[in-house]
Amino acid sequence: GVAISSLLADTGLVTYDPGFMNTANCRSEITYIDGDAGILRYRGYPIEQLAASSNYLEVSYLLAKGELPSKAEFEAFETRVLRHTHVHEDFRRLISSFPRTAHPMAIISSAVSALPGFYPEVFAVAGEDEEELATVLLLAKMPTIVAYVLRHTQGQRMLDVDPENGFVDDFLRLALHQVRGEQFGPEVVAAMDKLLVLHADHEQNCSTATVRSVGSAHTNLFLSVSAGINALSGPLHGGANEAVLTMLEEIRDDHGDAKSFVAKVKDKSSGARLMGFGHRVYKNYDPRAAIVKEAADSALEALGARDELLDIAMGLEEIALSDDYFVSRKLYPNVDFYTGLIYRAMGFPTSMFTPLFAVGRMPGWIAQWREMMHDPTTKIARPRQVYTGPGERDFVSLDAR
Ligand code: ACO
Numbered sequence: 001g002v003a004i005s006s007l008l009a010d011t012g013l014v015t016y017d018p019g020f021m022n023t024a025n026c027r028s029e030i031t032y033i034d035g036d037a038g039i040l041r042y043r044g045y046p047i048e049q050l051a052a053s054s055n056y057l058e059v060s061y062l063l064a065k066g067e068l069p070s071k072a073e074f075e076a077f078e079t080r081v082l083r084h085t086h087v088h089e090d091f092r093r094l095i096s097s098f099p100r101t102a103h104p105m106a107i108i109s110s111a112v113s114a115l116p117g118f119y120p121e122v123f124a125v126a127g128e129d130e131e132e133l134a135t136v137l138l139l140a141k142m143p144t145i146v147a148y149v150l151r152h153t154q155g156q157r158m159l160d161v162d163p164e165n166g167f168v169d170d171f172l173r174l175a176l177h178q179v180r181g182e183q184f185g186p187e188v189v190a191a192m193d194k195l196l197v198l199h200a201d202h203e204q205n206c207s208t209a210t211v212r213s214v215g216s217a218h219t220n221l222f223l224s225v226s227a228g229i230n231a232l233s234g235p236l237h238g239g240a241n242e243a244v245l246t247m248l249e250e251i252r253d254d255h256g257d258a259k260s261f262v263a264k265v266k267d268k269s270s271g272a273r274l275m276g277f278g279h280r281v282y283k284n285y286d287p288r289a290a291i292v293k294e295a296a297d298s299a300l301e302a303l304g305a306r307d308e309l310l311d312i313a314m315g316l317e318e319i320a321l322s323d324d325y326f327v328s329r330k331l332y333p334n335v336d337f338y339t340g341l342i343y344r345a346m347g348f349p350t351s352m353f354t355p356l357f358a359v360g361r362m363p364g365w366i367a368q369w370r371e372m373m374h375d376p377t378t379k380i381a382r383p384r385q386v387y388t389g390p391g392e393r394d395f396v397s398l399d400a401r
Helices: 002-011 047-053 056-065 071-082 089-096 104-118 128-153 167-176 186-199 206-215 221-232 240-253 258-266 287-302 308-321 324-328 336-346 350-374
Strands: 031-034 039-042
Touching: 039 047, 039 056, 039 287, 047 186, 047 287, 056 071, 056 128, 056 167, 056 186, 056 350, 071 128, 071 167, 089 104, 089 128, 104 128, 104 221, 104 350, 128 167, 128 221, 128 350, 167 186, 186 287, 186 336, 186 350, 206 221, 206 350, 221 350, 240 258, 240 308, 240 336, 240 350, 258 308, 287 308, 287 336, 308 324, 308 336, 336 350
Parallel strands: none
Antiparallel strands: 031 039
């Protein structure tokens, strides 16, 4: 590798690889994907096993530290995170100062950027202790921020955190003003937890590559993650779960006519895509989508919320999977295709779907940033370009143009 790259540099030769389809920017021990076989593992553990038996905080620990925690380590970690879920009163005011009509992702990105202003001691993440604290603060405060942003945009009160409830329970209480055992049961908490686990990392996706790229300038963890949140907001990335729901509603309003929607997608000139379908690396069924599809069925039943949009989604999938356009391009449902339906049944508005993805992806962003900072081969991200502009020409003054 070193010999080839110095050869390229010496000869002035660069590779032109839009979207880094074939260029690795790092080595990583965190997540393994085999897109052709539909395999996803965190630190070697298959996603199916983690989704079935682990939980979000345990997976966060696993991703950041490389190994599953012992019982004592897990309890200490959980207690530490729960001790930090509250946010400062001024921080709540920062969130409330945004117009209620603001897109939640805009507020969340600003709020995460503002966090180091409230915790200057972690701004310069200088050593292991600061890195641990920054990790705990981000994991702890992200769900509270997301819940408060939701309450604010809905014109409702921000409740105080209650660590006694447990991590995911309390998040649902803060976000939805609903209490376990009253409005929802343990299945719903489990479904939320599972969705967070499924989103926890996905190697060098657009937002994670952004976190690494920004962090490669030795940028503070909070500000690097905030850049990742901005990347996630795009409709081709985290914004897709929201776009899927909009698409399903559009089909429902068109008398549930999935066939003509598929025909429109196949006509490239329409510019329409089947949202929640296709993936840069999965050229097979996204293993997360299979788990979410199952979870959607049971969570919707537990919530007593049989949703006609689920039927439309399943119908679309069936049509697409037997249509040569999708088959030949290896386009299958991705993780986002069914997640929105569960969030909607829980009572989250559509604009909160991408923020929920951001809560889920937080452990991955943190782990990847930490891995990058400790890898001695890391270099500041600075891609080359192929210049296609004009050759040298003389400046013409404004009067003469
Ligand atoms: N609907 C219809 N056609 C599609 C779709 C789709 N969802 N996705 C890809 N295609 C077609 C393209 O038009 C292209 O066709 P062509 O070969 O005739 O030109 C071919 O499939 C390859 O597509 P690319 O855009 O080159 O694939 P790429 O790897 O660049 O894009 C992406 C992947 C962005 C995910 C794409 O599939 C897409 O836009 N999907 C819809 C949005 C979505 O669901 N995003 C979520 C991604 S997952 C995540 O962030 C968790």
